[in-house]
Amino acid sequence: MSDNTFLTTLCAVTLTVVGLLVWTGRAETEAPLFSEVTAELGLSQTETTWPPGTHALPEIMGSGVALLDYDQDSDLDILHIRYPPPRKRNSPAPNRLFQQQPDGSFVDVTEASGIGHTGYGQGVAVGDVDNDGDLDVYVTNYGPDVFHRNNGDGTFTQEDIGVSNDGWGTSATFGDYDRDGDLDLYVTNYVRFDPETTCRGKHSAPDYCHPSVFEATTDRLFRNTGDGTFTDVTQQAGIAGMPGRGLGVVCLDLTGDGWADFYVANDGEANHLWVNQTDGTFTEEAILRGLAFNAYGQPEASMGIAVGDVNTDTRPDLFITHLFSETNTLYIAANDSGFIDMTEVAGFAGIDLPFTGFGCGFLDFDNDSDLDIALVNGRVKRDDILEGADIGEFWNFYAEPNLLFQNNRTGFGNAAGNFTFTDVSTRAPDFTRRVEVSRGTAFGDIDKDGDIDMVVGSHDNRLRLFRNDAPPPEHHYLFVRSITDNRDAYGAQVTLRTESRTLTGYVLPGTSYLSSSDPIVHFGLGSIDKIEAIEVRWQDGSRETFQGTPANRRITVSQGEGVPF
C-alpha cells in the first residue's frame, strides 16, 4: 500500500467513525426536526447507480420538483422533473408523477396521467392557465419546453399553446402581470451551451465550465390571451434587451405599487428586476433597487430564490442561494422601496459560505411564528471530498450537506433590525447529514399535520421527502388558501392581524430553484390561537378583509367575498 493510499484509507475510516460519533451524540439528546420518509411513502428510486459525469454543464444543474394537488383531492402530489443520466442521453428518463393516497403513501401514476415527458427536464411551473379549477403544468427542458393541460380527470394532454421556448429553460413561473385575470408565464433561460466546449481547472484537470464561457440568453415572457393560448411578448415587454444567465425567478410586487414584477436570479452576473410599468412593459431596475449585487457591489452566482416577510413589516424579503465562497444573500425590503443586503447581520454567512446553494425556502418549520430557512447544496466545481460523501467516485467531489437555519426572532418590524439565524442543521440529521448534490426543492404540508414538509431532488434523479417533526404541540398554525377567478390567487399578499402580531405571507408557488411549491400560505402562530382578521391584497391591487378565525385549521378566502378596504 502506498503512503497516499494508506493515508486516504485511514482518513476515510477515521472520518466515518468520528462523523458517526458526532451524529449519534446529537441524535441521543434531541428529537430530529425532520425525518426522511421517502422509502416508507413509496417514493422509490428507479436508477440504482448514476454514471460518472462527462463535465457537460446540464448534468450538474439538476432539476426541479413540484408539490401540487393535480387531482383536486386536497392532498399534495409530487411531480419530479428528470433527465437522462450522463453518457446515456438516449436513455429516456420520463418525468414522474406520484399521487398521494388516502393513507399518505404515494403511487407512481406517470403512465396513466400522460405527463411523463422524456426530455432533458429542468424546471417546472404549475398554474391553472384556463381558470377551470385544475392545475396545468409547464416543464422547461434543456431543449424544447412542454406544456401539459390538466384534463380534470387525472390525465394531462401535451399541447402547443404558444409557449414554445427553444433555449435552455430553467426556472419558470406563472403570474398575472397584466391584471387581466389569467396567469401569464415567465421562463428564464440559462446559457447557449456548446457540448463541444471543455474546461479545465487551475490544476489542469477537466471540470464543469463556468457559465460565463457560454453566451447569455434572453428570458421569455408569454402573455395569456385568455382564449387558451399565449403570445410571446418578450420583445414588446422590453425583456429582450438584456440577456442573462437565469436560473431562478419569482413573480410578485417588489416595488410596493401593487403590480407584479419579475425578479430573476442570474448566475455570475447582475440579477434582473423587471419592474412592471403597468402598460405591459418592464424596465430593469435591479441595481437601482439594490437587488443586482451583494453588499460588496459584486455580482454573485445566483441560483434559487426564497421569498418571505422575515422582519414582519409586511414587505417581501428575499433570500438568494449562491456559489461556494459567496454568501447566500438576504435582501431586506427597506422603507425607500429598495432592498438592503443584510446577510452580514443575519448570522448565517459564516456557516454557509463554503457551500453552493440551490433550492431554498423561507418556512416556519417550528410554527413559532417566524420564518426559518432551509437550503440544499451541491457544488458545480470540484473541491475536496467532504466526509460522508458516498455517491460515487466522480460525484463525491461535488457533494455537500444541506443546511437548516432557525430564526432567533429578534428585531422585528424594521429593515435594520438585528434579526439573526442559528444553524440548527445538526438537529435535522436526515435532511443535513447526507452529503449529496441536491438541487430542486419544494415546500408544503404533505402529510396535512399543520407544518411544512420538504421534497428535494438531486443530481441523480433521486427524490427525498422530509417530514417535518419539529413543531411542539403548543405551537399553532393556520393555512390560508386564496382564490380568485376559480384558481389560486398567485401574487396575492395575505396578512394576519392578531392581538400581538402581524404576519404576512405570499401566494407564491414559483420560488426556490426549478421548482414549484404549494401555493397555500402557511403561518406558524406560536402561542397565538386566534386570528383577529385576515387581510388580502389581491393581484389586481384590490384589498379585502376577512373575518378572523381560531388557529389550527385550513381556511379559504375568495376574492369578492371579503370586505373591501
Next chain:
Amino acid sequence: MKKISVLLLLLLIDGLAPAKGEVAIPQPADLGLVEEKRLLKAVETAQKAVRNSPEDAEVWGQLGHLYLSHRWEVPAIACYRRANTLAPDEFRWLYFLGRLMARREPAAAAKYLNRALTLNDTYAPAHLYLASALRILGKFDAARQHLENAKDLQPDNPFSELWIGEIAFAQRQVKLARTHLENALRLNPDQSEAHALMAQVATVLGDKETAKKHAQAARQPSRYSTLYDPLWWDVLRAGVTAPLHAERGRRYMAAGNYADAVTEFEVLISRTQKDIDVWLDYGVSLLHIKKYLQALAALEHAQTLLRSDEEVRKQKKPDEIAYLQVQTYNHMAQIYYETGQTDAAILTGQKAIQLFHNSVRNAHGSDKARDSEYTTFLANVHANLATAYEDIGQLEQTIAQYQKALQLLPTKSALHRDLAGVYWKMRRYTEAEPHYKRVVTDDTTDVQAVYRLGLIFLTKGDYKEAIARFEKVIELDASHVRAYEAVGIASKEIGDIPAAIGAFEEVLKLEPDNKNASEMLKQLREKK
C-alpha cells in the same frame, strides 16, 4: 456543520500518526485526475522536500503555495497550519491561513489574521482581509477600524473607502456612505462596485439622474486597482500550469513589467497554442520591450488564428473575434510606426478602423455594455493614425483623424492638445485657440498651452488677455524666458513701459546675451 467537517479534516490531517519515519503529507483528493506533467512533477518535488525536511516551516509553506496556486485549498490550509506550528512567529503562514479561510471559515480567518497582525501590523492586506472576515461575521465596527488602518497604511487602495462606504450604507448612514464611495471612485473611477452602491445611495437621496448614471457604470466590468500584496506573489510564482503562467504574465503587464511578462508567455507559446489572448498578450508585451520582429510574428499568427482557425473562432462571438482582429491590427500598426514603416502603419490603422465599423460596432448583437470601451479604443486608433500622418507631413489628414477621435471622446484633453498643436504648426491660430482653451480649462498648469494661448491673444491684439496668460506661465515656470519676453512686448503695446522694462530685464537676467531684449530695453528706456 461545515465547520465540523473541515475542522475534522484538518485535525485528522494534522493529527495523523505517520508510520515510523514517514511524514503525513496532505494530498489533493483529485491529484489522480491531473494530466499536466509539469504539475505532477512540481507536486512530487515539493512533497519530497517536505519528507526530507519535515521540521522546516519553509518547505511546508512552499507546498502550501503550490497547492493554493492550483486551487487545492484544503490541503494548502493543512500545509500552512503545519508551517505555522513549526514557526509560530512567522507572519506569512498566519496571513495565508487567514486570507485563505476568509471565504471559508471567517471566524477562524479572523483569529489567524489577528494573530498575524500582532506580529506585523503594517501589512495593509492583512487588515483588509481581516475586515472582510469581520464583515461576514457582522462585526462592522471592528471591520471599520481595520479598514481605517489599511487606509492609513496604503492611502491609495480604493478598497478601504469602498468597504467603509458599504458598511455605512448597511447601517443606513447614507450620506456618510456617499462620502466614502466618492473617495473610492476618486481612487479608482472604474470600480463598478462603488458605482453600484452609489446608484442605491443616490436613489435613497432622491437623485434619480445620478442614480441612473452610476447604475450604468456599474454594469461595466470592474477594473480593480491591484491591491499591493507582495506576499501573494509567493503563491503565484509557485504555479506551474498554463493558466498560472498566463495570470502572472498579465499581472506583469499590468505592472508595466513587460520583460517578465514575455518570459511567462514564452512558456505557453507553441504552434498548438490556441488561446488567442495568450498570443495577443505575448505580442503586446514584445512590442513594449521593442522586440518588434517577434512581436509582429506573434500578432500575425494571432491574426491568422482569428481569421481561419475554426477552434479559435468558436471560442468567441463574431463581434468579439472582429474586435480582437481590430486590436491586433492596431498593435501591428504601432510596430510599423515604431520601425519607421509609416505608410504600412497608416494602411494597417485604416484597416483596423474599417473592420471595426463593419464588424464590431455594427455587428448584430454586439455587446452594448462594451460601448464605452469600444469608443475609447477607436478614438485611440484615430489618434495613432493622426500621429503617423503628421510624421509624413500630411497635416490635413492629421487634423481629420484628430477630429474623428474628438467626435468620439470630446472631453479628452490630450486630443485637444494634439489637434491644437497641429493647427499651431500650420499657423492656423484661430482654429487652435478653442482647443488650447479647453486644455487650459482642464489643466491650468499646462505651461505650453497657456503660453500659446497667450501668443494667440497677442497676435489678435488682445494684450491684456495675453499678459494674463504670460504671467500665469511665469507663475508656473519662473525661468520661462519667452514668457517674459512676450510680457515685455504686450506691455509695450499697451503703453505700460515700466512693466515692459521689468519684463525685458528679467529676460536679460536669464539670458544675458539676448540681443533682442537688450535692444528693446534700450528703446524703452529712451521712451521713458
